[in-house]
Amino acid sequence: MEAMKTYLITGGAGFIGSNFIHYLRKQEPQATIINVDALTYAGNLENIASMNEDPRYHFVHKDICDPTLQQLFQLYEIDVIVHFAAESHVDRSIEDSQAFVTTNVLGTVNLLRMAKEAWRTADGRYATGKKFLQVSTDEVYGSLGATGLFTETTPLDPHSPYAASKASADLFVKAYYDTHQLPMNITRCSNNYGPYQHVEKLIPLVIQKGLRKQAIPLYGDGLNIRDWLYVEDHCQAIYTVIHHGKLGEIYNIGGQNERTNREIIKTILDVLQRNVDATLSESLITYVTDRKGHDRRYGIDARKIQQELGWKPATPFAKGIEQTVQWYIENQTWLQNLKD
Ligand SMILES: NC(=O)c1ccc[n+]([C@@H]2O[C@H](COP(=O)([O-])OP(=O)(O)OC[C@H]3O[C@@H](n4cnc5c(N)ncnc54)[C@H](O)[C@@H]3O)[C@@H](O)[C@H]2O)c1
Numbered sequence: 129m130e131a132m133k134t135y136l137i138t139g140g141a142g143f144i145g146s147n148f149i150h151y152l153r154k155q156e157p158q159a160t161i162i163n164v165d166a167l168t169y170a171g172n173l174e175n176i177a178s179m180n181e182d183p184r185y186h187f188v189h190k191d192i193c194d195p196t197l198q199q200l201f202q203l204y205e206i207d208v209i210v211h212f213a214a215e216s217h218v219d220r221s222i223e224d225s226q227a228f229v230t231t232n233v234l235g236t237v238n239l240l241r242m243a244k245e246a247w248r249t250a251d252g253r254y255a256t257g258k259k260f261l262q263v264s265t266d267e268v269y270g271s272l273g274a275t276g277l278f279t280e281t282t283p284l285d286p287h288s289p290y291a292a293s294k295a296s297a298d299l300f301v302k303a304y305y306d307t308h309q310l311p312m313n314i315t316r317c318s319n320n321y322g323p324y325q326h327v328e329k330l331i332p333l334v335i336q337k338g339l340r341k342q343a344i345p346l347y348g349d350g351l352n353i354r355d356w357l358y359v360e361d362h363c364q365a366i367y368t369v370i371h372h373g374k375l376g377e378i379y380n381i382g383g384q385n386e387r388t389n390r391e392i393i394k395t396i397l398d399v400l401q402r403n404v405d406a407t408l409s410e411s412l413i414t415y416v417t418d419r420k421g422h423d424r425r426y427g428i429d430a431r432k433i434q435q436e437l438g439w440k441p442a443t444p445f446a447k448g449i450e451q452t453v454q455w456y457i458e459n460q461t462w463l464q465n466l467k468d
């Protein structure tokens with residue numbers, strides 16, 4: 129039987145990190161889970177409140193740039209680092225990119241240095257079972273035209289400061305593998321949706337505005353395309369890569385579910401009309417000035433993870449969006465309690 133693992137999760141109070149902690153606990157009831165989160169505006173302890181009584185769960189309120197995090201490697205025999213913590217919102221990175229460089233680049237390098245120090249043995253090798261999992265994004269590849277998909281060998285061509293900071297972090301993770309053989313994988317996923325996502329992001333924003341009958345801002349011509357994946361499917365993909373991913377490899381993750389932003393908004397309004405208010409109308413959609421440098425289309429070729437590791441998305445979009453809208457309807461106080 130495999131020994132119980134100890135996981136260091138960064139950013140576990142955010143959207144995907146908190147969903148991952150719930151997913152991991154279901155898969156491994158005995159695993160030790162350490163959640164390091166600085167609780168920025170995007171971190172919310174309510175997302176993981178159900179873990180509070182769990183004796184094998186430990187919350188550490190710290191910044192990933194803090195060098196004293198090294199102490200955690202003395203306190204615990206950490207096996208896997210799942211690195212979610214990041215400044216994650218493109219619009220904020222356009223306003224001011226400093227925090228993106230600090231957290232996404234310098235914070236990642238701090239973690240890589242600590243993992244190398246803690247995990248490397250005197251002969252320069254690493255014990256089996258150690259892994260640094262860098263949770264990255266398809267935005268590092270830039271933007272697609274009308275055809276084609278991002279593969280793992282698509283050249284990096286980030287456009288927003290957010291994407292540039294994630295691409296830079298990915299390159300440091302790769303450099304630690306190439307130079308120090310630090311055991312790692314990088315995953316690059318498309319747009320996620322589901323419970324606990326901050327209202328600054330398109331899908332929760334549309335649900336909130338719809339519930340309040342307020343104008344829904346749609347950037348540019350509304351025809352930019354994203355490839356949407358239900359967050360639990362992303363969590364399952366990450367878990368699969370942790371356990372079966374070949375060291376040093378990059379895996380794209382996506383839902384084969386491309387939609388225009390206009391289509392996404394209409395779908396959500398349709399769910400709200402059926403469940404909450406039959407009078408809601410598309411007239412709430414308000415075209416606003418486009419995002420600067422707005423990537424036109426993302427589309428993921430996920431054949432590598434599907435064929436080599438056997439992962440595929442389990443949640444059809446119609447089902448995922450219905451249960452997501454339902455979750456926000458039932459958790460409106462969660463929406464109101466968010467920090468700006
Ligand atoms: N949201 C998406 O659609 C998507 C898609 C692909 C990849 N990703 C990547 O997944 C990861 C998680 O994204 P998300 O949408 O859950 O983000 P999020 O903004 O919801 O959560 C980020 C979390 O990181 C924490 N954090 C931020 N700076 C920190 C610091 N310096 N030290 C410690 N903690 C810090 C925040 O408090 C928060 O809990 C990110 O790395 C992001 O790049 C996101």
Ligand SMILES: Cc1cn([C@H]2C[C@H](O)[C@@H](COP(=O)(O)OP(=O)(O)O[C@H]3O[C@H](C)C(=O)[C@H](O)[C@H]3O)O2)c(=O)[nH]c1=O
Binds near residue numbers: 354
């Ligand atoms: C907030 C908002 C967004 N939009 C548009 C802009 C995008 O074309 C699309 C989705 O925007 P959002 O900011 O929700 O997500 P992306 O910019 O695609 O980035 C997201 O997906 C990737 C993979 C990550 O890696 C990011 O962390 C994550 O935030 O809707 C609007 O039209 N109006 C709005 O008010």
